[in-house]
Amino acid sequence: MSGGFAQRAREALGNQQLHIALDRTTAQLVVRRAAGLASLEDADRVRDRARASKMQLLHTLADSLRAFEARLVENGARVHWAETAADANRIIVEIATKAGVRRVAKSKSMASEETHVNGAFERAGIGVVETDLGEYIVQLAGDRPSHIIMPIVHMTREQVGRVMAQRLAVPYSDDTQTLARYARAQLREEFLQADMGLTGANFGVVENGAICLVTNEGNARMVTTLPRVYVVLMGIEKLVPTMADLDRFLKLLARSATGQKLTAYTTLVRGPRRSGDDSGPDQMHVVLLDNGRSKILAGETAEILGCIRCGACLNACPVYRSVGGHAYGDVYPGPVGSIVTPGIRGLAPFAELPSASSLCGACREVCPVRLDIPRMLLALRHEAVEHTRQPAALRMGLKLFARVASRPRLYRAATAVVRRVLRSRARDGWIRRAPGMASGWTRFRDLKAPAAETFETAWRRRAAGRTS
Amino acid sequence: MMDRKLTAILASGAERLVSCDLGCLLHLEGGLRRRGAAIKVQHLAELVDEALE
Numbered sequence: 001m002s003g004g005f006a007q008r009a010r011e012a013l014g015n016q017q018l019h020i021a022l023d024r025t026t027a028q029l030v031v032r033r034a035a036g037l038a039s040l041e042d043a044d045r046v047r048d049r050a051r052a053s054k055m056q057l058l059h060t061l062a063d064s065l066r067a068f069e070a071r072l073v074e075n076g077a078r079v080h081w082a083e084t085a086a087d088a089n090r091i092i093v094e095i096a097t098k099a100g101v102r103r104v105a106k107s108k109s110m111a112s113e114e115t116h117v118n119g120a121f122e123r124a125g126i127g128v129v130e131t132d133l134g135e136y137i138v139q140l141a142g143d144r145p146s147h148i149i150m151p152i153v154h155m156t157r158e159q160v161g162r163v164m165a166q167r168l169a170v171p172y173s174d175d176t177q178t179l180a181r182y183a184r185a186q187l188r189e190e191f192l193q194a195d196m197g198l199t200g201a202n203f204g205v206v207e208n209g210a211i212c213l214v215t216n217e218g219n220a221r222m223v224t225t226l227p228r229v230y231v232v233l234m235g236i237e238k239l240v241p242t243m244a245d246l247d248r249f250l251k252l253l254a255r256s257a258t259g260q261k262l263t264a265y266t267t268l269v270r271g272p273r274r275s276g277d278d279s280g281p282d283q284m285h286v287v288l289l290d291n292g293r294s295k296i297l298a299g300e301t302a303e304i305l306g307c308i309r310c311g312a313c314l315n316a317c318p319v320y321r322s323v324g325g326h327a328y329g330d331v332y333p334g335p336v337g338s339i340v341t342p343g344i345r346g347l348a349p350f351a352e353l354p355s356a357s358s359l360c361g362a363c364r365e366v367c368p369v370r371l372d373i374p375r376m377l378l379a380l381r382h383e384a385v386e387h388t389r390q391p392a393a394l395r396m397g398l399k400l401f402a403r404v405a406s407r408p409r410l411y412r413a414a415t416a417v418v419r420r421v422l423r424s425r426a427r428d429g430w431i432r433r434a435p436g437m438a439s440g441w442t443r444f445r446d447l448k449a450p451a452a453e454t455f456e457t458a459w460r461r462r463a464a465g466r467t468s
Numbered sequence: 469m470m471d472r473k474l475t476a477i478l479a480s481g482a483e484r485l486v487s488c489d490l491g492c493l494l495h496l497e498g499g500l501r502r503r504g505a506a507i508k509v510q511h512l513a514e515l516v517d518e519a520l521e
């Protein structure tokens with residue numbers, strides 16, 4: 001990953017293809033989400049209750065995890081705990097090697113993106129294929145996903161057509177139906193050949209140990225039933241207490257993500273094949289991944305662990321819509337990523353992310369769990385300023401400003417000078433090209449010259465006029 | 469970001485743009501002027517003041 005957020009964002013802003021692709025999809029998703037939520041009776045209450053149950057669960061996460069583990073074991077699954085991404089990969093590759101696995105079929109999983117398990121498989125000489133259509137195309141193109149639920153939102157269908165023509169030796173097409181058919185033909189074979197299935201989990205239900213997966217392509221269903229070994233890799237925060245809670249979250253997730261009332265396939269897995277079952281894996285493993293989550297839970301941004309990865313905050317965010325997901329520099333993009341990424345990867349290399357927001361609050365408004373994203377962004381900005389190295393010019397500038405602004409007389413004198421300089425530059429009250437540090441402003445817009453009289457003096461004068 | 473917003477504002481056919489945030493006002497009015505658009509831009513307090521006169 002080269003440069004920082006600012007540089008990547010600048011590159012993205014100049015990318016015409018990216019803009020066409022982003023605009024097409026995000027605008028559509030915003031409209032669909034609104035319609036979707038409108039179709040839910042008492043949506044506000046459902047959101048409140050979903051939030052309350054998530055926050056309560058996070059409060060007693062350790063207990064819930066123990067209960068969840070016990071149910072999983074009763075159901076016949078084996079449970080593994082992974083403190084870091086590397087631990088998770090090691091555990092999963094070990095399961096695969098022990099079982100003599102040669103080929104893995106994956107269903108879409110953010111946790112596995114986070115640990116980069118594909119690389120670990122490849123290093124161990126095990127083949128791996130993504131079976132979510134978007135992720136499959138990302139894999140074919142050697143690219144990275146740029147959206148939580150729409151991994152290839154950054155690609156136009158023409159680009160997808162070219163990738164497929166090149167990698168699958170099929171005739172070029174930009175018709176989405178044809179492209180989906182190409183992928184389907186390939187993926188059928190993969191499902192049948194794979195001896196291990198790997199998925200994430202949208203939810204884990206504490207009361208009965210069920211793993212819940214939602215897809216629109218049915219691929220998770222294939223991955224969880226056809227291969228003889230099945231592995232779940234999930235973050236420790238993905239739990240919901242009961243099936244009744246799950247019901248609420250499913251309603252919210254589908255609507256917030258795509259506007260659907262329910263995702264096309266909802267899969268619940270409760271253990272490996274039992275005697276008498278026609279299909280299902282011989283072994284099932286659940287890997288519970290921490291990777292920084294405990295640390296997040298103990299800090300200012302604990303709330304973010306309530307995120308259900310619906311992607312609504314990405315689509316709503318004016319910054320995301322302008323720069324796309326890759327600019328955020330890691331697996332989780334958009335407003336949610338600006339909080340999660342510093343949490344799991346450390347703030348220092350990602351200190352710019354919390355500032356990649358105008359704090360307009362669109363994310364908080366659409367978040368089904370009502371996470372207060374702007375508040376957390378501010379908390380991280382604060383932390384970044386306190387604990388990471390800021391550019392010297394910025395540090396000095398802020399120090400100087402603090403000095404001046406905390407002395408009223410000095411402040412008044414300083415602003416008077418600035419006011420005079422700016423006014424001398426203006427024509428009809430407007431400045432087209434500002435000097436020095438203010439020149440960045442006038443690259444894209446005019447600057448209004450300060451008023452002749454400050455608000456303070458005008459107020460005093462008017463107050464005096466009224467009493468006399 | 470500004471371009472998208474300004475285009476939407478102009479497309480709405482509004483005669484006035486009112487906001488409570490000084491930064492936003494400065495930003496958007498500056499952008500509108502650069503485009504040569506003639507929408508009146510005001511702070512909410514200005515609008516109230518005008519209505520009270």
Ligand code: SF4
Nearest residue numbers: 307308310311313367
């Ligand atoms: S933070 Fe909220 S809106 Fe954003 S992905 Fe998570 S649940 Fe969805």
